[in-house]
Amino acid sequence: MQLINGEAVRGRAPEKKYRARYLEVLNAAAKLFSAKGYQAATTTHIAEELGIHQASLYYYLKSKEQALEQICEIAIDGYVRFSQAIRKSRQPVTTKLRKLIFMHLITLELRPNFFKVFQENRKDLGDQARHRIGQQIRTYESNVESIIRQGIRAGALRADLNPVRATLALLALCNSVAVWWHVRSDEAIQLIAKDLADIFIKGAESGKAAAKPGV
Amino acid sequence: MQLINGEAVRGRAPEKKYRARYLEVLNAAAKLFSAKGYQAATTTHIAEELGIHQASLYYYLKSKEQALEQICEIAIDGYVRFSQAIRKSRQPVTTKLRKLIFMHLITLELRPNFFKVFQENRKDLGDQARHRIGQQIRTYESNVESIIRQGIRAGALRADLNPVRATLALLALCNSVAVWWHVRSDEAIQLIAKDLADIFIKGAESGKAAAKPGV
Amino acid sequence: MQLINGEAVRGRAPEKKYRARYLEVLNAAAKLFSAKGYQAATTTHIAEELGIHQASLYYYLKSKEQALEQICEIAIDGYVRFSQAIRKSRQPVTTKLRKLIFMHLITLELRPNFFKVFQENRKDLGDQARHRIGQQIRTYESNVESIIRQGIRAGALRADLNPVRATLALLALCNSVAVWWHVRSDEAIQLIAKDLADIFIKGAESGKAAAKPGV
Amino acid sequence: MQLINGEAVRGRAPEKKYRARYLEVLNAAAKLFSAKGYQAATTTHIAEELGIHQASLYYYLKSKEQALEQICEIAIDGYVRFSQAIRKSRQPVTTKLRKLIFMHLITLELRPNFFKVFQENRKDLGDQARHRIGQQIRTYESNVESIIRQGIRAGALRADLNPVRATLALLALCNSVAVWWHVRSDEAIQLIAKDLADIFIKGAESGKAAAKPGV
DNA sequence: AATGAATGAGTGTTCATTCAT
DNA sequence: TATGAATGAACACTCATTCAT
CATH class of the missing domain: 1.10.10 (Arc Repressor Mutant, subunit A)
Incomplete structure (x- = not known):
């Protein structure tokens, strides 16, 4: 065996x-x-x-809780993987952020249950598993934070932006969709992602003169 | 008796x-x-x-569930009351939004447990109570949406802003704080509120050059 | 004291x-x-x-059960008292039986709750009290049985009547009224008593030629 | 599955x-x-x-109450079935009544607990089940009442007999046995049934001189 | 590969009863 | 004379889990 x-x-x-x-x-x-x-x-x-x-x-x-563990692990692994890839890629920061938001949301379409469960029920994990998952979450967050810091350094994002707070805000924006998506509307994830990105970026990026039309 | x-x-x-x-x-x-x-x-x-x-x-x-009901009712009543007041007040829309965000967050300081419970456990209510509370939530949301629509009409917010989506985004931003506040930091609610408002408004308001005077 | x-x-x-x-x-x-x-x-x-x-x-x-005890005691005392009186009285046996049935039923009109409780809930008494009450019940029953034996001896009742069984049958007839009285009808207790007595006596007494009209 | x-x-x-x-x-x-x-x-x-x-x-x-329901249903179903059969059979009314009394009592021997529970605890059923069972009881009673009315029409039973009261009296007589049987004696059900039938019928039937031949 | 049968630890809730005031 | 507050023992019922087959 x-x-x-x-x-x-x-x-x-x-x-x-x-x-x-x-x-x-x-x-x-x-x-x-x-x-x-x-x-x-x-x-x-x-x-x-x-x-x-x-x-x-x-x-x-093995147990009900082990099932929850597996589900959460599969979900967080996805987040970690694509955030890593985007962080390391070479493109303008705003493009990276738009991609990240899109990827975060598209998980809902791919495996809706896994990600909803991950978001809402990881608190029900046992201490050990919860900490293991928590570690991974922090990896995801730090990937996002890295991207934002890159943007600030590059001058693409506001210099006075608090990177930690901006990270949490960005993720909150993304996570909130799971709650109402499929309940309140069945609009395409792409459109939702674009709107959220607009709200986040146009506030986060510095020195914009006016709303860019086709963004 | x-x-x-x-x-x-x-x-x-x-x-x-x-x-x-x-x-x-x-x-x-x-x-x-x-x-x-x-x-x-x-x-x-x-x-x-x-x-x-x-x-x-x-x-x-009377029962465990009735306790949950009471807690949720006290929480949502607070939201409804201040959102009503702000909506009807006469001030620039951005001021209204900043006030709203601040009020939403300050509830965390007043009765942190009530609002966390309201956010995370209202799904555990019985059908009747859940619908009653749901009604109130929709009132709160529509108050917020009204303010955003006022802003769009007045030209203070982007004309292409989707009011429904913007409402949900704003509330998601506010609600997310409950998750990490007091865990990750003990920063003053006021500062957090200002940062969130900056992220939301500077993206939502149209035609700003780079202005952050009295923000 | x-x-x-x-x-x-x-x-x-x-x-x-x-x-x-x-x-x-x-x-x-x-x-x-x-x-x-x-x-x-x-x-x-x-x-x-x-x-x-x-x-x-x-x-x-003193306790809930003591209340039940008191109620049952008051009820059974009533039965014992009137059955004693009737047994010792000097009248034809059939008259005694009719009187007994009437007295048994009239308790329902006087203190309906006490006697219904006595009949239906004396089984809920504690061992001690139940036995004490049981003793009294047997006194009541033996008074009734005495009357029936008198009737047999005097030739008024069938010689082949089993006195024990007849006693139980008579009391069953009487007790059954409590169940449906006031539910199914509001007929006078007197009329009910007469009908029951007719059913019981006309079968129990010997040598009747035909139904006695005015009995 | x-x-x-x-x-x-x-x-x-x-x-x-x-x-x-x-x-x-x-x-x-x-x-x-x-x-x-x-x-x-x-x-x-x-x-x-x-x-x-x-x-x-x-x-x-499924629940304690559902057990009670099942018990009561099994019990009443038996009553309904045999009373139906007897009512529809072609035999002298007194024979029918004797058979009915015997059948009612014999249930005690078959499943003593079921019938005692049915008699004493059906009041503890929930509303729905109690009404359903109540319906069945009324069917049983009306079968018995039918037999008695047949007897009156045929002249076998007293013309002045109140059929409703006689029905209730007959059933009370039968039901009472459950209370003392096996406690007070272990006599054969058949003998008890005969005695009860004698008490009930010899009063209920009209125009008997003193006849107790084949009874 | 799957299940029938059973369990043990708990869960919310009820209720008669107590006692200081 | 009566009660506000609290308790302790019990109760029906649920559920994740086990294990022989």
């Missing part, structure tokens, strides 16, 4: 099927956590979603 | 004492809900916080 | 008032026990009926 | 085992309800009777 990522892994062919079903289970958990909240969603709800018996969940999951 | 409107009414002086203790109980509940979440906070935790037996809570509370 | 019936008794004048209020309390308890059942009726319900605070009940009552 | 009509359906063989155990659980509940009363019997008591943990009850039972 091999160990991958600290998990016992079954034989050759079955392993693939197991993995596939495991992801289905995770998806179902994410869907229910997202819909009802982690505490209110019961293992019975998740099992019903999958059409299996409650006890069968435990063939795939 | 007299009955007025089906509710037990206590005498003069005792009534005061009861009310005072009732608010202490509500505060303790808000503190625990805020710290652990509504579902995870048990009535035992709340009672311990007050130094009384769990069953004694029910001398003051 | 004197002791009457094992209870501490207060001073001169106040004693009368106390006793009067005590009976009011007992009445209220009987009313609620009768309406909701002993277990389902709470001390709060009883206090509300009296317009006093729950805790104030305990100025008059 | 398949879902049919919203209810979980088990496979072939296990289904049988489940059903069997379910009935054991219901029996245990009936036994405890009958011994202590519905309110006083706790789920812990019932579980102890079965030798399982209290929580395990809820694998079989």
Whole structure:
């Protein structure tokens, strides 16, 4: 028996099927956590979603909380990866910020449940996992902060901008979308991203004479 | 014991004492809900916080959920009241927005737990209460939206600003503070409010050259 | 301080008032026990009926169960007393039986709650009290049985009548009225008593040629 | 797990085992309800009777009240069924009445607890179930009343007999047996039924001289 | 690969009762 | 004479989790 990522892994062919079903289970958990909240969603709800018996969940999951952990880890990994890429890329800062906002929002379209759960239910993690995830969040934030500092240094952003506060504001703007998206409207993520970027950037960037038309 | 409107009414002086203790109980509940979440906070935790037996809570509370209701109602009532006042006042729109942001944030200083609970746990309310509170939230939002529309009409804000989206963005900015304030820093609310207002307004207002005189 | 019936008794004048209020309390308890059942009726319900605070009940009552005891005792005492009188009286047995049935039913009109509670809730008494009451019930039953044996001996009742079974049947007939009286009809107790007596006696008495018209 | 009509359906063989155990659980509940009363019997008591943990009850039972419902439904269904059959049968009315009394009493021997619980604890049902059961009771009563009216029309029963009162009296006679049977004696149900029938019928039937031939 | 059966620790809530005032 | 405040023991019920099969 091999160990991958600290998990016992079954034989050759079955392993693939197991993995596939495991992801289905995770998806179902994410869907229910997202819909009802982690505490209110019961293992019975998740099992019903999958059409299996409650006890069968435990063939795939070590515990309910471990499912939450996995979901949060997958979500934060995505954030960390694209923020890293954007930070290191070579383009104007405003372009970077627009890209970042777009990428942050597009996660909602790709795996809506994972990211909603990550945002709203990571507080329900156990201490250890919460701190591990928290570490990653701070990595994401510091990537964003780096970009903003680059912008300030380059003169593209206001010199008096508080980089920490601006970072938190930017992320708050992005995260807020998850709450009303699909409830209040079904507008395309791209349009929403553009509007948010306009609000953030046109205030953050220095020395603009007037509203740039086609931005 | 007299009955007025089906509710037990206590005498003069005792009534005061009861009310005072009732608010202490509500505060303790808000503190625990805020710290652990509504579902995870048990009535035992709340009672311990007050130094009384769990069953004694029910001398003051009809139920755990009714406590949540009260907390949310007190919170949203505050928002509705000041937003109404600001909307109807006669001052430049940017001044109104700065005032609004400041008022929204100052609530954190007054009753931090009430507003955190309101933001994070109103989803745990029963259907009836949630809808009642939802009604109030929409009133608050429409007050904010009104102010933004006034600004657009008056030419103080960008003509191409989407008023709905701008409203949600503004509130997201304000609400995000509750998450990190007192954790990440203990800076004065006033300074935070000014920074957020700068980020929001300088992007939202049209035709500014670089002016930051009296901001 | 004197002791009457094992209870501490207060001073001169106040004693009368106390006793009067005590009976009011007992009445209220009987009313609620009768309406909701002993277990389902709470001390709060009883206090509300009296317009006093729950805790104030305990100025008059040692406990909820003691109230039930008192109620049952008052009820059974009534039964024992009139059955004794009728048994010892000198009249035809059928007259005695008709009188007994009438007396048993008339209790419903006099103190409906006490007797309903006695019938339906004496099983909720503690062991000691239940046995004490049970003793009294057996006295009542044996008075009735005596009358029936008198009738058999005198030839007025069937010789092959099983006296024990006939006693139980007679009392069952009487007790059943409490269940539907005032629910299903408001006919006079006298008429009901006559009908029941007819059903019981015309079967129990021997050698009747045909239905006696005016009985 | 398949879902049919919203209810979980088990496979072939296990289904049988489940059903069997379910009935054991219901029996245990009936036994405890009958011994202590519905309110006083706790789920812990019932579980102890079965030798399982209290929580395990809820694998079989939706709630304590639902158990009571089931018990009452099973009981009343029996009454309705045999009373229907007897009413429609073609035999002398007195034979019908004797049969009815016998059938009513024989239920005590089959499932003593179910019928005691039905008689004494149906008042503890929730409104909905109580009304549903009440409907059935009225069906039973009206079947009995029909038989009595047949008898009156046919001249077999007294013309001045009040059919409603006679019905209630008959049922009271039958129901009363549950209270003392097995406590006071262990006589055969048949003998008891005969005695009760004699008491009821010989009063109810008209124009008998002194005849007790084949009774 | 999945489940039937069961459990143990808890959860909110109720209620009779107490006692200082 | 009555009550405000509090309690302790119990209660029905829930739920994540286990394990033999």
